[in-house]
Structure formats: structure tokens, C-alpha cells
Amino acid sequence: MLDEQRMEEIELITRVKAGDTGAFTTILENYQRAVYNLCYRMLGNSGDAEDAAQETFIRAYRALHRYDSNRKFSTWILSIATHYCIDQLRKRRLQTISMDAVPYLHVPDTNPGPEGSMLLDERQQEVQDLLTNLSEVDRAAIVMRYWYEFSYDEIAETLGLTNSAVKSRLHRARRSLAKAAEAQATRPTPIGTGLAPEMSV
């Protein structure tokens, strides 16, 4: 039994296939945030994320006639985005992106105020630093698991892996994140940086 949201999606897709551009604008507005967030988590900066999100929607728009309505639309479009980002990462071999150099826009649920905003920025930075420790596919699996609450089956379908491979990748990703964080915590502080201002002179 299809729920109301899926019925609406299928209707929108049917209208797009019939040439209604306005229906695609609705799809765009419904999914832009999800797609952009995935691209951002994968690529690590707003410019590349915007580029990847737009490319994802262009690909989706062109391939909409091939979309199987038995599949969840969100899984399908996020699958396009994931594969595009993995390709980009493999091409560029993106290692570390300084988030200070490229500003991004975060949309919190409530207005956090200046101090809260700074804290959010630090948290975003921390997330990106953690994610850059992972391989492209592991990163995609982690993002889909925690930001989109995808099941193993959905992740497997999106990434073209088996269910057990997804479990194994998630396990490995969590372990490498924890070990990287541990290694970073136990690393000795460089001379001078840990001192109070008056003592460093």
C-alpha cells in the first residue's frame, strides 16, 4: 500500500514525464536540501556540493523516464548523488578541505544566536574532519545511515553492494572513526599552542 507522500511523488513524476516543468520544480524544492546535504557531507565544501547537487538534478531530470516507481524516489535520487560524489572524489582525490576557506550555509532548526552558531560551526567542522578519514564508499554509507536513517537494504541498493558488505563497511567505518579520534586525542600538543597567552611570551 503506497502512502500519501509516495502517491504524490508518483503523480509529480508522471506530470514531469508529460512535460510539466512546474512539477519538477516541486520535486526540486522537496529534495534540494537532502541532496545538497549528502553532497556536502561527501565533498566537504559548499561550491562542490552545489555543483554536485545541480548535476544530480540534471541527471535525474534526464533519466526520469527510466525511474522505476516501485522504488523510493529519495533512494533513487540520493543514489544518483552518491555515485556522482564518489566519482568526483575519485577524480579529485579530495583529502582535506579547509572549511574556513569555503563558507557554507547551515540551517539550524531554531535560531541558536551568535555563541550557538559558533558552536554549530565547530560541530560541522568536526563532522567534516571525521568524514574525511573515511573512503568514498564508507563515507557514503555513514552519511546515509545517520543523516537519512537508511536501512541496510536501502544503503545496499543505493551503493550497489550486498547487505553483508554494507554491515561490514559500516563496522569498519565506525571503528576507523573511533580510532582516528583516539589517535588525535592522544597526539602530543605542539609546543606553545597549549600555553596560556601570558605564558607563551
Added chain:
Amino acid sequence: MTHRTYENWIFNDEELTSAQHAALNAHLRTCDTCYRLHQRRKSHEYLFRTVGMLAPVSGFSVRFYQRLMTRDIENMRTRNKAITLVALVGLMVWLGAVMYQFASWLRFLPSLLSDWTAQIIGQLAFWEITGEVLWGVLWEMPNVSLLPVAWSVFWLLGGAGLLWGVSVSRILSNRKLTA
């Protein structure tokens, strides 16, 4: 149980049985490394689940349609280039086929062209020589210093020839009238 088993329990998603849970808790109380890894996993999960979704800068749809339009134009140009290329290749193939059809006729073309060229060169050479001869007779001959008698004989012969020509033409015209 090995240390690896506890690590697997820490990083797997599967629900542990109550016995496994108790064993893991007991191990975490004694093993500092596993305890820290367990804490890391929990804190990372909390961070990922609470950090929220990022959104693109407003006007995403407008930028998307602009990009789509640009891409369509680029695709059209590429398609046009491809069509032109295919048409040129087709034309060349067609010309090749036509040439093949007229191959027997074309075989004589070189000899025909060489004949025409020889004719043209011959004509040009003839008229050049004729021009040179006439130039010599009309402009150079009078400058040659001959005896005055020789010139008198030349003009006398010329006058006699002229008279002969005129009389012949008159005789012929009278005959036509009487007939």
C-alpha cells in the same frame, strides 16, 4: 572471549542479547581501550544525528534551470557538430561512389586535358610567331637601309598586284551580271 569479539560488539549495529550486554559492560569496566572506543562511537553517533542537515543558498531552483538551459545549448551545439561531421563524411562517401561510377570516363581525362593544353599552347605559339613576323614586316623592314631602287621595285610590285586584284574582281562581277 577475545578482545576482538568485544570490539565487534561495540561497532556493530545488531542488538546484543542480555548476556552479551552484561559481558560487554563487564569488559568495558576493566578495559580502558575498549571503553574509550565505545565512548567515541557513542559520541560520534550523537554528533552525526544532531548536527542537522545543510541547505543550499536560496535560489537553487533558478540556478538549476539556468544550468539546465546552458547544458541544453551545449548539447545542441555538440549535436549540430556531430550532424555536420556525419553529413561531410556522407558527402565524401557519396562523392567516392560517384567517382567510382565514372571511373572509366575519368581514365581518359588526363589525356583529354593534355590534348587541350597542347592545343592551347600551339595556338598561342602560332599567334605569337605571327605577331612577331608582322611586327618585323611593318615596323622593322622600313628601317632597314636598302637602295631606293629596291624600294621602288617593292612598291611597283605592290601597285601592280593591287591593280591585278581590282581588275580580277571587276571581271568576275561583270560575268555575274551578264549571266
